[in-house]
Amino acid sequence: MSLRINDTVPDLTVVTDQGTISIHDWIGDGWAIIFSHPKDFTPVCTTEFGAVAQLAAEWARRGTKVLGVSVDGVEDHVRWKKDIEIAGGAKAGFPIVADKDLTLSKAFDMLPAEAYLPDGRTPNDTQTVRVVFIIGPDKKLKLSMTYPMNVGRNFAEVLRALDGLQTAASNGVATPANWQIGEDVIIPATVSDADARARFGDFTTVLPYLRKTRLKG
Numbered sequence: 001m002s003l004r005i006n007d008t009v010p011d012l013t014v015v016t017d018q019g020t021i022s023i024h025d026w027i028g029d030g031w032a033i034i035f036s037h038p039k040d041f042t043p044v045c046t047t048e049f050g051a052v053a054q055l056a057a058e059w060a061r062r063g064t065k066v067l068g069v070s071v072d073g074v075e076d077h078v079r080w081k082k083d084i085e086i087a088g089g090a091k092a093g094f095p096i097v098a099d100k101d102l103t104l105s106k107a108f109d110m111l112p113a114e115a116y117l118p119d120g121r122t123p124n125d126t127q128t129v130r131v132v133f134i135i136g137p138d139k140k141l142k143l144s145m146t147y148p149m150n151v152g153r154n155f156a157e158v159l160r161a162l163d164g165l166q167t168a169a170s171n172g173v174a175t176p177a178n179w180q181i182g183e184d185v186i187i188p189a190t191v192s193d194a195d196a197r198a199r200f201g202d203f204t205t206v207l208p209y210l211r212k213t214r215l216k217g
Helices: 023-027 043-054 056-061 074-088 103-107 155-171 193-200
Strands: 013-016 019-022 031-037 064-070 096-098 131-135 141-146 185-187 204-207 210-213
Touching: 013 074, 019 023, 023 031, 023 064, 031 043, 031 155, 043 064, 043 074, 043 155, 056 064, 064 074, 074 096, 131 155, 141 155, 155 185, 193 210
Parallel strands: 031 064, 064 096
Antiparallel strands: 013 019, 013 096, 031 131, 131 141, 185 210, 204 210
16 A cells, blocks of 8 residues: 555554654654665665764754664664764664564555565665655654665755644645745645735735745744
8 A cells, every 4th residue: 555645654563673662652742754774784874874863953853753764683773873873973862673574664665565585685675665754743644755775865855844844734834945944935825815914924925826924933
């Protein structure tokens, strides 16, 4: 079954290097990011996990938990974290799911139901397990990004997208291309000019269907 925007994410019980968790209970009342990888001890993935570790304070500031996923076992995850911390220069305090049976990878539609791990496998066998999922407090998928193995993910963009999602959810607005916190947002076309003025104050009409305003506070 495909996992699409605004679908409720599967409530799985999974084993991590920090113990067993239930996905929905772990998300709780906040936001969550799940980011997956096809194998431990691979160069691009190691730099990505390091980048996530460096942003620990930023995730916390946004009330967001992060959960790694890799299709290796707990013992490998524990050893790999030492390399991650060397590469990233920061403690990797987030849990990593040991998805050896591919349960999470299949439930989140990263692999087909018939996929399996062959003997002597390489990262190519699970290369599609390279997705970022941003999940809201309602346990629904808000955004997903899939990358190939040879292009490292830009976690500054993941952070920017999270800011956009949280701003949109809190204020009933949308965000334009390349938006950053503090910049003008877009008033939804379903909001009349009168209601827009009452809710947001002054706004700029760029086109009849494109109105921008600066959020207060």
